[in-house]
Amino acid sequence: MSFSRRNFLSIAGSSAIILPTTACTFSHDSARDPWHNAGNYEDPMRRALSYALLAPNPHNRQPWIVDLLSENEAMLYCDLERLLPQTDPYSRQIVIGLGCFLEQFRMAAQQFGRQAIIEPFPEGFNDKKLDQRPIAKLTLARPRSSQADPLFAYSLDRRTNRNLYEDKTPDEKILKTITSGLGNRIFANFTNRPDQLEALRDLVTEAAHIEFDTKRTYMESVEAMRIGSRQIRAQPDGLVLEGAMMEALHSLGILNHDSLADQSSAMFRTGRDGYAKSAKSAPAFVWLSTPTNTRLDQINTGAAYLRLCLKTTAAGLAIHPLSQTLQEYREMENALARIHDLLGTKNQERVQMLARIGYAKAVGPSPRWPLEAKIKPT
Template identity: 45%
Template sequence: MTTRRKFLTLLGGGVVLAAGGTTLWATTRDPVRAREPWLAAGDAALRDPRHRALSYAVLAPNPHNRQPWIADLSTEGEIALLCDLDRRLPETDPFDRQITIGLGCFLELLTLAAAQDDHRAEVTLFPDGEPQPRLDARPVARVRLVPDASIARDPLFAHVLERRSNKEPYDTARPVPNESLAEIAGAVRDGSPVWTDDPSRVEALRTLAWAAMETELRTYETMKESVDLLRIGRAEIEANPDGIDIPGPFVEALAGVGLFRLEDMLDPATPAFAQQLEILKPPFETAMAFMWLATPGNTRADQIATGRDYLRMNLAATRLGIAMHPFSQALQEFPAMRPHAQAMREALGIAPGETLQMFARLGYGPAVKAGPRWPYETRIAAA
């Protein structure tokens, strides 16, 4: 979480809150209601196994926390997974590749949860055809839940409620053991993860990743896409528990008196923009290892498989107490990012024709709270 001092610096300082009652007020600003889906997952009162599985699946990682999934339950025993087309990211993800990877994370978590409930998830991808160049109203998948008391329960499921995308700076005094990286990579089912913990190579990749991030920030359209998704303070986060949450009493107070101005974050000429760079850079500077996934092609099925693998990697890292955080900027397909994408491909040894699908940093980070989520019921299509 960004510190009070950093936020005051970001906004020019000079803010003095009235002393009386501020401590009591601050204690009420945690958006606890936005995290309730993490506590409600798997509620035994849910009689339909589809509902129980969905209550876990909505906790899956996904780009910008857009939670782009819709479940159509109109066919008994089946879930038709659709993409909420209004939750795509057309500027940073113009071909919906990252959104599709997020839907793959959802499908893997749904499958793990169903197995815990003695159901086998039979997944048929894109039953009405694979949409290109962008997703459309056709189903991403049809999932049939079949009772099966013999199905194996995956031990990774035990870590679902602990899983995080830890965006904080990591401990640079604690290298990630190579055997731990191998164990994380070994959790995947389809892909072939590659990793590095070599200090000189990690340093070079930190630099490349930050250069890509800075380009995203300095490109007005891509930066505005993120700024438009900011949820500042408890009320905004609980009202819209998706997008990029910025919790905390100090930023909420500053926004309330007009000193947290979103337009300043979009203008590279402002002190606020410069301070934003300072705040965002430490996670890049403290990556202790990197792991990535590439696929031979770039079909929608490839993207789904990548998401399923990434979810398993994230759970395996959680089991080992290792933090994990995707750095997606250099993989994005908007024009200004092309030089960075090519530099990253060369640095990672991605072969011609292959697609770099995921690139994540690893390390040991502080404990962080679960991210906001819409209740699973809100992601079920209306009859």
């Protein structure tokens, strides 16, 4: 059967995400309830947290755990069961996702008239390995005057968009605006220059192929996949394969975790080819770098990436991180060095995020665990 080559499937995204090309299903199911419930909490801490959990985060692992200490104080921890040890061995990307969470928390608190005081790593940190120590202490204060952040308005519309991007180059002025003022100690850059674009498209595709072809790194994505609405409702996280076609392939036994895991299968090849197609459609790239690569740099990157996403949404553009070249495992070493050369980084500078940016058909929100599931039981 040659279903694998038909056009109705497009496979894109981090690591082998299969999505229908027209994925714009804002189906009102329980897995999406947190998007509807954001802000619907009486107490200010829960209200701000209900937005924070909508933040972008690697593989949608949602590794946050919140310990509510008092009405105005909480401690944020990382759920160490939700790391990505193969593709993110030092949890650099997980910490960036936690930085996105903290920035979305800060903006939501400000929107509702509170000042969020965020103290990262109050008990210190280990740059190589995350441990049980808290990621941040959160305190809500009452400022004398508070001014809401205009970017907050885009929080519920922000998406990671893995569709093919249109052959339309984003305007240089818009790219400059969205990459400016993203934070201290953050270098934000973009390119839509044909020669650099071509080299970047080739390198991100090569890196994606390395991840697909390395069994242990590819399996990390397969294990994160939720196939069809039943699995998504039961575990509202990870990378989703949904829509009528996915349900049909799933119920026929063609699409499941076993067929995805089989690197000789049509499903695998479709994913691998689809990734290349989506990377090649990039009309522009943006990237964020930091002068060093400490945990604080990673938290700052998360805040900057969240702001970049919201600015992108405000400008009517789509964004999709392509993180493979930035990952720290043996098979990727060469690509990691080459991406730094290609982007002209100097000294100790570390590229933390690389994303394609452009115009694409809209997508719906990704699943989230409800806030209640992420609050540490007392």
